[in-house]
Amino acid sequence: MSLLSVKKLRLKYGEQTIIKDASFALEPGDFACVVGANGSGKSTLIKGILGLIKPASGAIEFGEGLDQTKIGYLPQDTRPDANFPATVEEIVLSGCLGHMKMRPFYCHHEKKHAMESLAMLGIENLAKHSFANLSGGQRQKVLLARSLSATKKLLILDEPSNNLDYKSRKDFYKTLAKLNKDQHLAIIMITHDLDADDLIGNKVIALENGTATIAKTEDYLEKYK
Amino acid sequence: MIEMFQYAFMQRALIVGLCVAICAALVGVSLVLRKNSMIGDGLSHTAFSAFALATVLGLAPLYVALPVVVIASFFVLRLSQSKKVHGDAAIAVLSASSLAIGTFAISVSKGVNIDLNSYLFGSILSASWTDVIMSIVLAIIVVGLYLFAYHRIFAITFDEEFAKSVGVKTGIYDAIFAAICSCTIVLGMRLLGSLLISSLIIFPTLTAMRLAKNFKGVVFASVLISIIAFLIGLASSYMLATPTGATVVLVNLTVFILATILKKLK
Numbered sequence: 001m002s003l004l005s006v007k008k009l010r011l012k013y014g015e016q017t018i019i020k021d022a023s024f025a026l027e028p029g030d031f032a033c034v035v036g037a038n039g040s041g042k043s044t045l046i047k048g049i050l051g052l053i054k055p056a057s058g059a060i061e062f063g064e065g066l067d068q069t070k071i072g073y074l075p076q077d078t079r080p081d082a083n084f085p086a087t088v089e090e091i092v093l094s095g096c097l098g099h100m101k102m103r104p105f106y107c108h109h110e111k112k113h114a115m116e117s118l119a120m121l122g123i124e125n126l127a128k129h130s131f132a133n134l135s136g137g138q139r140q141k142v143l144l145a146r147s148l149s150a151t152k153k154l155l156i157l158d159e160p161s162n163n164l165d166y167k168s169r170k171d172f173y174k175t176l177a178k179l180n181k182d183q184h185l186a187i188i189m190i191t192h193d194l195d196a197d198d199l200i201g202n203k204v205i206a207l208e209n210g211t212a213t214i215a216k217t218e219d220y221l222e223k224y225k
Numbered sequence: 226m227i228e229m230f231q232y233a234f235m236q237r238a239l240i241v242g243l244c245v246a247i248c249a250a251l252v253g254v255s256l257v258l259r260k261n262s263m264i265g266d267g268l269s270h271t272a273f274s275a276f277a278l279a280t281v282l283g284l285a286p287l288y289v290a291l292p293v294v295v296i297a298s299f300f301v302l303r304l305s306q307s308k309k310v311h312g313d314a315a316i317a318v319l320s321a322s323s324l325a326i327g328t329f330a331i332s333v334s335k336g337v338n339i340d341l342n343s344y345l346f347g348s349i350l351s352a353s354w355t356d357v358i359m360s361i362v363l364a365i366i367v368v369g370l371y372l373f374a375y376h377r378i379f380a381i382t383f384d385e386e387f388a389k390s391v392g393v394k395t396g397i398y399d400a401i402f403a404a405i406c407s408c409t410i411v412l413g414m415r416l417l418g419s420l421l422i423s424s425l426i427i428f429p430t431l432t433a434m435r436l437a438k439n440f441k442g443v444v445f446a447s448v449l450i451s452i453i454a455f456l457i458g459l460a461s462s463y464m465l466a467t468p469t470g471a472t473v474v475l476v477n478l479t480v481f482i483l484a485t486i487l488k489k490l491k
Contacts, residue, residue, distance in 0.1 A: 050390045051390075052386070052389055052390060068390075068392070069390075069391050069392030071390065073386075073387055073390040073391075075384065075386045075387055075390075083434060084258060084383060085258075085434055085437060085438055085439055085440055085442065085443045086379075086383060086439060086440050087438070087439040087440075090379060090439055090440050090441070091383065093376070094376065094379060094380040094383065094384075094387070094388070094391075095391065097376060097377065097380055097388070097391045097392070097393055098391035098392050100376075104372065104373045104374070104375065104376070105376070106376065130438045130439070132438075146387070150390075150391050
C-alpha cells in the first residue's frame with residue numbers, strides 16, 4: 001500500500017468547488033512539489049490531506065503507521081508575533097501533541113524525540129533560545145523541527161521559502177533534500193516559483209482548473225519548460 | 226495591616242479578589258497573546274447590560290449575566306478569528322451597544338434602586354459568601370483546566386492551524402475558553418466593575434511579557450504579578466480610603482511601568 005493515496009478528491013469552500021478531482025499516490029521517500037497558479041487550490045489540497053477541510057467526495061488513505069495527526073505540517077501563515085514569549089524547545093515539543101492523546105504532559109520519549117528533531121537540523125544549541133530573537137532562516141528551521149516532531153513519515157510544507165532570502169532558501173532546500181534522503185521521509189511541498197531550482201523533488205503535483213495530476217519532475221520540466 | 230482582615234467583608238474581598246486575580250491572569254495570557262485583548266472589554270460591557278436588564282426585570286443578575294456573556298463570548302471569539310469580519314470593529318460595536326442598552330434600561334426603569342457606580346466601577350467590599358464560593362469554584366476549574374490543557378493552550382495560542390493539524394480540537398478548547406473567560410469577567414465585575422475588569426486581564430500578561438522570555442515564565446509571572454498587585458491594591462485602598470478597583474488598576478499600571486523601565490535598562 002502507498003504511503004498516501006488520494007482518490008478522486010473533491011474539495012469545496014462553501015458552495016465553491018476548488019478541487020474538482022485530485023488523484024495521486026505517494027510512496028515512502030517521495031518528494032513532491034505542488035505547483036499551480038495563484039488561486040489554483042494548492043493550499044486547499046494540502047489542507048484536505050491534513051483533514052483541515054472536509055472532502056466533499058473522494059477518499060484519502062494512509063499507509064501503515066500514518067494518520068492525519070501524524071503528518072508534520074509547516075503552515076504558510078506562521079508568522080508569530082515578534083514578541084511571542086516562547087523558547088525553541090517549547091515550540092518544537094508542541095509537534096508531539098498528536099502522539100499524546102488525552103495525556104496532559106509530555107513523556108520522556110517525546111522530549112527526547114523533540115531534541116532529536118532539533119539535532120537533525122543541527123540547531124540543538126538553540127533549544128533554550130527565545131524564538132523571537134532568531135533570524136528568519138533559524139525560525140523556519142525551528143518550525144521545521146516542530147513538524148519533524150510530529151512525524152516520522154510525511155512532511156507537508158506550504159510555501160516554506162516565502163519569507164526567506166536567496167541564501168536561506170537554498171540552505172533550507174538543502175536541509176529538506178538531506179531529510180528526504182537520510183530519513184527516507186516523504187515530503188509534499190507547495191512552491192510558488194516554477195524555476196527548475198525550486199522543483200527539488202522527484203515528483204510534481206500540478207494543479208490546473210481544479211484538477212491535480214502527478215508526474216516525475218523530469219517529465220514535467222520536459223513538458224512545460 | 227493584618228487588622229483589616231478582622232472584618233468579614235475584608236476577608237470575603239480578599240478571597241474573591243485573589244481567585245479573580247488568578248483566573249484573570251490565566252485568561253489574560255491567551256487573550257493578549259492571541260491579540261484578543263479587547264474581547265475582555267466587550268464582554269464586560271455585555272455583562273453590564275445583562276446585569277442592568279436583569280435588575281430592572283426583577284431577575285437574579287448573576288444568573289442572567291452568566292449565560293448571556295458565555296454566549297456572547299463564544300460568538301465574539303469566533304468572530305475575531307473570522308477572516309471575513311473585522312473582529313475589532315465587531316467588539317467595538319458590542320461594547321458601545323451593551324453600555325447603551327444597560328444605561329437606557331436603568332434610566333427608563335421606575336421604582337428600581339440600582340447602584341450604577343457599583344456596576345461600572347465595582348464594589349468588592351460588598352461581596353457575599355455566595356460570591357466567595359463561586360470564586361473559589363471558578364478558580365479551581367480555571368487552574369485545573371490550565372494544568373490539564375497547558376500544552377494544548379500553548380499550541381493553540383502560538384499557531385492554531387498547526388495545533389489543528391496535530392489533532393487538537395481547537396473548537397472545543399475555544400468553547401471552554403469562552404466559558405471560563407465569561408465566568409471570570411462576570412465575577413470580576415464585583416471587583417473592578419465593567420469599565421475596569423479588562424485591565425485586570427491585560428496588565429499582568431503585558432507586565433509578565435517584559436520579565437519572562439518563555440510561555441511558562443509568562444504564565445507564572447502573570448499570576449504572581451496579578452496576586453501581588455491585588456494585595457497591594459486592596460491594602461492601599463483600605464489605608465487610603467480609595468476605591469478598591471481603581472487602586473488595584475493603578476498598582477497594576479505602576480508595576481507595568483516599572484517592568485518596562487527594567488526591561489529598557491537591561
